[in-house]
Amino acid sequence: MRERAAERHDRLLELVRARGSARVSELAAQLGVSPVTVRRDVEFLANEGRLDRVHGSVSWPGATDAPPQGGPASGPGPVPRELVIGMLAPNATYYFAEVIRGAHEAAAAAGARLVLRISDYRPQEDAGRAAGLLAAGAEGLLIAPGWKEPDDPVEHGAWIAGLPVPTVLLERRGVPGRELDDLDRVCSDHSHGVLIAVRHLLGLGHSTPLLVARADSPTAIAVRAGYRYALDALGLKSPLPPIGSVSAEVDPAGFERAVQALFTAVLAGRATAALVHNDVDAIRIVQRLAELGVRVPDDLALVAYDDEVAALADIPLTAVAPPKHEVGRYAAELLIERLRGGTGGGPGAGAEGPRRHVDLLPRLRVRSSCGAPSETLPNRATPQS
Structure with a gap:
């Protein structure tokens, strides 16, 4: 089976790391490939900053005293390399x-x-x-x-x-x-992120907001769990189960079903607010609801989760911003x-x-889609044990 370039790069890096420096011809012989292939690999790795190359030889970054061209070392040996x-x-x-x-x-x-x-x-x-x-x-x-x-x-x-x-x-x-x-870990506290979104919408006079969320990533799963946590913490009950969303590109029919479920809830008076994960889905949901005659924020206050592109929507979206x-x-x-x-x-x-175990707190960035004056709430990303 032909060796993949990434695997060959790993072997080349290990050889250089062990020796401090080596000539291209030596690496070609040890890797069992042509010098042309090694030169191409070295150029790629050097451009990524993973190797240094000088006049036909290659060295580990920081190994300035490595033997030149494979000859004997004249100094005390390689200087300590970077971490x-x-x-x-x-x-x-x-x-x-x-x-x-x-x-x-x-x-x-x-x-x-x-x-x-x-x-x-x-x-x-x-x-x-x-x-x-x-x-x-x-x-x-x-x-x-x-x-x-x-x-x-x-x-x-x-x-x-x-x-x-x-x-x-x-x-x-x-x-x-x-x-x-x-193990050590550093995470966004998504339960807190959902909680501040729900609390904000309640403070604007809305009933319990609906959740529209995916289930195809750890963040999506954490947002769903955070929604249950927020409702329990605030003594609330959702008027409807969470609406499962999917990518519009991957499953257009599934995405349309999610939009129709939210549309029906708004028309029936069972929802005046929603939290949507993620930004891209939220933007598309707002666009599709407008086509169906539901206006954000007049008919539905909406908060997105992720804050990657929420501010760029036609109606800038209020969003929970994890401290990425x-x-x-x-x-x-x-x-x-x-x-x-x-x-x-x-x-x-x-x-x-x-x-x-370090948990960093998301913050809420308030924009037009929830019907409140735009501002950024001062929830700082601070570690919690």
Whole structure:
């Protein structure tokens, strides 16, 4: 079977990491490929900042005293290389783009390098991609598994607890009582996000808002659980069960059924407000409701969940904004403190310190779609134990 480029890149990185530097011809011989292929691979990896190349040889970043052209070393040996941390994310767009940006900025500020791999929401491939990060020199990992179904943490998560390096979960929670629940994690508190949305709509004089939500991601599942939590906490009962939504591109008929269910509830007077996960679905629902004669916010106050593109709608959408950038930053800072033995000053954050479960609070950004004056409520993203 022909070796994939990503697998060859991992082997090349491991060879250079072990040696500090090597000539292209030597790498070609050890990898069993042509020098042209190695030069192409080296160019790709150098452009990503994962290798340095000089005059026919390649070196690990920071190994400035490595032997030139395969000759004997004239100095005391390679200087200490920078700390490398790996990050596995389900995608690099929409929600996780900002998480990745926060982690990257924190790593750069600490003098570390972040190496990223994407799972494309294929949890069965997560372990292999994490192994690739380790082969690329990662000394600690930030892991956001590509889970989509409620059973995925059990079916596709046990491998994480056996990783040989410090690991922090991002926007994912292990099953209570199982191995992953003992790991460090940094998450948005989606239950709190739903609660502040429901509380806001109640404060505007609406009855219990309906929930329109997907069920195809950990965030969607957490929003659904948060809705149940919010109603219990406020002593409320929903007039209707949550309306299941789906992507309009993937299942147009299913999306239309969700719109029609909400439309019917508004016409029957059973709903004057709704919370919709996510932004893209909320924008399309508002557009479709307008075609059916239901106006937002006049006939229906609406709050979106995610706040990725909510402000760009024709009617700017009030939205719950999870602290995505801060999740990435806190997680990277925690991992780096673990790797450096707590030298960053965090209380008990060293390699032997107690594990941490950090919840960051979303905030509500008030715009036109709920019928209230636009403002940003001062709910800061602060850690909760």
